[in-house]
Amino acid sequence: MSDSRKYGFTTTILHSDRQKPIEHGSLHKPIHTSVTFGYRDARQLAEVFQGKQPGYRYGRQGNPTVSALEDKITRMEQGLATICFATGMAAIGAVAQALLREGDHVVSSAFLFGNTNSLWQTVAGQGVAVSMVDATDVAQVEAAITPATRIVFVETIANPRTQVADLKRIGQLCRDRGILYVVDNTMTSPYLFRPKMVGAGLVVNAMTKSIGGHGNALGGALTDTGLFDWTRYPNIIDTYKRYVPSQWGMAQIRAKSLRDFGASLGPEAAHHIAVGAETMALRMERECANAMALARMLEADPRVAAVYYPGLPSHPQHKLAADLFSGFGSLFSFELRDGIDCFDYLNRLTLAVPASNLGDTRTLVIPVAHTIFYEMGAERRASMGIAESLIRVSVGIEDTDDLVEDFRQALN
Numbered sequence: 001m002s003d004s005r006k007y008g009f010t011t012t013i014l015h016s017d018r019q020k021p022i023e024h025g026s027l028h029k030p031i032h033t034s035v036t037f038g039y040r041d042a043r044q045l046a047e048v049f050q051g052k053q054p055g056y057r058y059g060r061q062g063n064p065t066v067s068a069l070e071d072k073i074t075r076m077e078q079g080l081a082t083i084c085f086a087t088g089m090a091a092i093g094a095v096a097q098a099l100l101r102e103g104d105h106v107v108s109s110a111f112l113f114g115n116t117n118s119l120w121q122t123v124a125g126q127g128v129a130v131s132m133v134d135a136t137d138v139a140q141v142e143a144a145i146t147p148a149t150r151i152v153f154v155e156t157i158a159n160p161r162t163q164v165a166d167l168k169r170i171g172q173l174c175r176d177r178g179i180l181y182v183v184d185n186t187m188t189s190p191y192l193f194r195p196k197m198v199g200a201g202l203v204v205n206a207m208t209k210s211i212g213g214h215g216n217a218l219g220g221a222l223t224d225t226g227l228f229d230w231t232r233y234p235n236i237i238d239t240y241k242r243y244v245p246s247q248w249g250m251a252q253i254r255a256k257s258l259r260d261f262g263a264s265l266g267p268e269a270a271h272h273i274a275v276g277a278e279t280m281a282l283r284m285e286r287e288c289a290n291a292m293a294l295a296r297m298l299e300a301d302p303r304v305a306a307v308y309y310p311g312l313p314s315h316p317q318h319k320l321a322a323d324l325f326s327g328f329g330s331l332f333s334f335e336l337r338d339g340i341d342c343f344d345y346l347n348r349l350t351l352a353v354p355a356s357n358l359g360d361t362r363t364l365v366i367p368v369a370h371t372i373f374y375e376m377g378a379e380r381r382a383s384m385g386i387a388e389s390l391i392r393v394s395v396g397i398e399d400t401d402d403l404v405e406d407f408r409q410a411l412n
């Protein structure tokens, strides 16, 4: 399979490692635990350090097991190159560390994963201005752009309220203005959506979630789609301009963030994620179907005040989501009617586990305002549309009837 693009998603992922020679005909890229890599000829070591020939030098900057996973993610996103990190947050943090300077400006969706919201507050304290806007409306993104805007950052489907960003129009806007468009694809996964299709320059995937998929390894990835012209980015250091321009961004991120801050993905975690990725398409199909069945059942029940799932026709961006994504995702959230305590409800569930991960094979539930969004306070929660009784559900691959029955009996 020399041209992986003519194969389907799962075929491509399953046979990705074999695109390069693997030791002893292994079908999985082995777990390489060596921290360093020796060379018989010291000149060769120097050339690797100088980027004049490919090779590994020290585990913090790269490892063969991690590289094989990077290739897989690049294929999934149909991008140019990928860098893996220890977590999804490290991948997002790398964008800020490597690409932003004092005086720069970022426009970010206000509907964000809680820790990404917190990261932008940190960055704002370090001399970078950050505007948080309603990214379901391209006009609000456009109004926030200034001559200092370097990055527009959005999530595909926002966690936990499931707002869908106006991804295509924001992409067009960024292209017109020459601004780097960074899209966090975690909630959709590369199986349901490729942000390259809407003009993203960089794509974030928290591999901890749907790509790894089993809740047994943390990991994050940044993919360069090849669409952004790095010669238009003012913060590229001269050192990295010795590469061809398409590589400037990733070269700077690999050195200035991965090397200098060191949030490197370990080879064991890379292996777990790579094995999980083989079944991502199968899991996503099942999870999307389960999420739809649960969302429909809950929406029809008078004891439920609201259900937020892009697959429901009542969702404000349902048409947009249907147009952009090949499925509506494995996450939804809902509010119970006044008088039903969300803790009591959660404690009546027998299958769904109160826990804070997403994209696990098991269904996980969490009372959002009291846990993951607790630190930001009631005012900010209200501005993000997070009700105090909101329950987030990360739907797993259990049998559909078992899940529907569990969520129904807990309403009694």
Ligand SMILES: *Cc1c(COP(=O)(O)O)cnc(C)c1O
Binding pocket: 087, 088, 089, 090, 113, 116, 155, 159, 184, 186, 187, 206, 207, 208, 209, 218, 219, 220, 358
């Ligand atoms: C979980 C998540 C992250 C962070 O990933 P970690 O691996 O937990 O650091 C980032 N963005 C989104 C949308 C997420 O759901």
